[in-house]
Amino acid sequence: MHGNWRSLEVDRRDLRTTRVVADDLDVTTPGQVLFEVSRFGFSANNVTYASLGDQLGYWNLFPAVGRWGRIPVWGYLRVVSSAVPGVEEGRRAFGLCPMSTHVLLRPGHLGAATFAEESSHRAGLSSVYNVYSWADTDTEPDALLVLRPLFWLSFMLDDYLAQGEPGTGVVVTSASSKAAIGLTWLLSRRGVPVTGLTSAGHAGFVADLGHYDQVLTYDEIQTRPPSGAILVDVAGNAALRERIDRRSGHRLAEIIVAGHTQHGAGPAAPQAGDDRTVSFSAPQRIRQRAADWGWPVLEQRFITALRGFAATASSWLQIERSYGLAGAAAVYRQVLDNTTPPATADVVDLTAQSLGRQQCVTSYAVTFPTCCGSSPPDALTRWLCRPPPVHGTRLPRRGWNQRSSWRSCGDKLLALLVSCAGGDVILTTNGPGPAGHRLGIARARVPD
Numbered sequence: 045m046h047g048n049w050r051s052l053e054v055d056r057r058d059l060r061t062t063r064v065v066a067d068d069l070d071v072t073t074p075g076q077v078l079f080e081v082s083r084f085g086f087s088a089n090n091v092t093y094a095s096l097g098d099q100l101g102y103w104n105l106f107p108a109v110g111r112w113g114r115i116p117v118w119g120y121l122r123v124v125s126s127a128v129p130g131v132e133e134g135r136r137a138f139g140l141c142p143m144s145t146h147v148l149l150r151p152g153h154l155g156a157a158t159f160a161e162e163s164s165h166r167a168g169l170s171s172v173y174n175v176y177s178w179a180d181t182d183t184e185p186d187a188l189l190v191l192r193p194l195f196w197l198s199f200m201l202d203d204y205l206a207q208g209e210p211g212t213g214v215v216v217t218s219a220s221s222k223a224a225i226g227l228t229w230l231l232s233r234r235g236v237p238v239t240g241l242t243s244a245g246h247a248g249f250v251a252d253l254g255h256y257d258q259v260l261t262y263d264e265i266q267t268r269p270p271s272g273a274i275l276v277d278v279a280g281n282a283a284l285r286e287r288i289d290r291r292s293g294h295r296l297a298e299i300i301v302a303g304h305t306q307h308g309a310g311p312a313a314p315q316a317g318d319d320r321t322v323s324f325s326a327p328q329r330i331r332q333r334a335a336d337w338g339w340p341v342l343e344q345r346f347i348t349a350l351r352g353f354a355a356t357a358s359s360w361l362q363i364e365r366s367y368g369l370a371g372a373a374a375v376y377r378q379v380l381d382n383t384t385p386p387a388t389a390d391v392v393d394l395t396a397q398s399l400g401r402q403q404c405v406t407s408y409a410v411t412f413p414t415c416c417g418s419s420p421p422d423a424l425t426r427w428l429c430r431p432p433p434v435h436g437t438r439l440p441r442r443g444w445n446q447r448s449s450w451r452s453c454g455d456k457l458l459a460l461l462v463s464c465a466g467g468d469v470i471l472t473t474n475g476p477g478p479a480g481h482r483l484g485i486a487r488a489r490v491p492d
């Protein structure tokens with residue numbers, strides 16, 4: 045059995061480089077099941093899987109050849125063909141998948157609710173990553189799909205912190221991340237004062253949430269954190285931790301490294317000999333609590349809290365749906381570059397039906413020679429959208445959705461577009477550009 049199976053891969057040594065490759069999957073091997081990947085969420089969490097891929101073994105989840113890697117994402121899958129008795133075609137599951145149209149898994153320990161992925165390359169990874177839940181449908185709301193993996197961190201951190209001194213203040217970095225917001229929502233319900241540290245561009249958003257007692261930008265860390273406060277470092281930035289600790293007179297009670305959103309800031313892990321700093325692993329804490337409480341109790345408590353958080357988050361969370369592997373590549377690039385607004389929850393839909401229905405929606409990147417004045421986006425958008433907008437394809441204003449982004453990139457202006465064009469040659473511009481410059485001809489090929 046052969047099909048049009050493709051995967052989005054990133055260069056493990058240069059995360060900005062991606063490619064889409066054809067997969068030749070052997071689906072006849074006994075013990076294996078071919079799944080179609082239907083829908084997944086994407087956030088900085090997935091970029092962390094890539095940036096810590098070598099250190100924490102995430103590249104082993106879905107091995108690729110040579111220097112390439114497949115970033116794991118949490119999403120829904122559907123059985124296309126099965127060489128495992130008891131696993132029927134059409135059955136759906138939720139768990140980790142690659143950004144691929146299809147994936148081969150080796151399900152074992154088949155239960156009514158779950159199965160375990162038992163490929164040898166997965167040995168040594170936490171069971172949390174290897175367990176898949178059977179799902180009747182994949183109609184779970186997009187918001188829950190995105191929040192679920194992140195809120196596990198929020199939920200287990202809150203559980204961990206609840207064991208300490210009541211009322212101890214908490215300082216959280218990358219305060220605009222969904223994991224940090226979820227944690228702060230939980231802490232504030234217990235009356236724990238929380239200071240959020242964030243970048244200048246996100247401070248307004250974080251303050252408007254109303255969950256943090258205080259919001260400071262990274263440049264504003266002049267306020268002395270209360271003695272005995274706990275620092276939760278979601279940014280994973282050792283220099284920033286040191287700065288905050290110094291500011292507190294080295295009187296932070298504990299420093300918890302819980303994420304690595306600032307993947308360009310060097311290693312996140314605590315240095316040897318630093319006994320106030322610990323690395324926090326949600327999977328480890330999940331395993332511990334599952335042993336203490338039993339999985340059904342843990343899961344029920346988690347789901348109740350997740351639904352409460354999602355209900356609150358509906359006032360600010362904005363779902364952005366993208367389609368196909370090209371859409372996934374565009375979303376990945378924006379999250380990697382930190383150009384995604386913090387309110388955005390990205391969902392990528394790979395189902396054939398959605399691609400059929402939305403076949404005019406696709407994402408791609410085009411480079412133009414630098415030619416624009418002070419406000420390239422507006423100028424260029426206006427120019428391209430005026431009739432006849434482009435030669436060879438129609439590009440109505442609607443095609444330039446909120447995701448379109450513009451940056452100077454060396455001597456190029458990079459335009460990331462979501463347009464209504466399908467087919468190979470997406471955009472041909474050959475008229476005078478904004479400010480009287482010529483754009484020349486830009487062509488983009490949709491990788492899938």
Ligand SMILES: NC(=O)c1ccc[n+]([C@@H]2O[C@H](COP(=O)([O-])OP(=O)(O)OC[C@H]3O[C@@H](n4cnc5c(N)ncnc54)[C@H](OP(=O)(O)O)[C@@H]3O)[C@@H](O)[C@H]2O)c1
Nearest residue numbers: 087088089092218219220221222223242243303304305326
């Ligand atoms: N320890 C665990 O077991 C565990 C479990 C789940 C998640 N996590 C971690 O939690 C972190 C947050 O994940 P999330 O999905 O909730 O994130 P998210 O919502 O996508 O976070 C976006 C925010 O992260 C910061 N950020 C993102 N990319 C950045 C970049 N390239 N440079 C600098 N800052 C950047 C920015 O926050 P600011 O401007 O506010 O800094 C941005 O607004 C991830 O590192 C993830 O791996 C850990």
